[in-house]
Amino acid sequence: MNGGNFLIYIGIVLIVAGVAYKYGLLDWFGNLPGDIKYKSEHTFVFIPITSMVVVSAIVSLIMWFLRR
Numbered sequence: 855m856n857g858g859n860f861l862i863y864i865g866i867v868l869i870v871a872g873v874a875y876k877y878g879l880l881d882w883f884g885n886l887p888g889d890i891k892y893k894s895e896h897t898f899v900f901i902p903i904t905s906m907v908v909v910s911a912i913v914s915l916i917m918w919f920l921r922r
Contacts, residue, residue, distance in 0.1 A: 883902065883905050884900065889901070890903060
């Protein structure tokens with residue numbers, strides 16, 4: 855796969871993610887058990903540990919299917 859095709863695939867993925875975000879299909883992101891949210895008067899810290907594990911597993915499965 856050359857660089858041009860790779861950029862096209864990345865663009866398609868970003869468009870799909872943008873549409874999913876716009877229509878509320880990504881509302882689960884950041885609200886799973888294990889995601890850390892800390893909020894005080896002047897500070898907000900958000901660490902989406904569980905959400906990133908789920909995203910990593912999905913991307914790994916997609917890459918595995920593409921290599922077969």
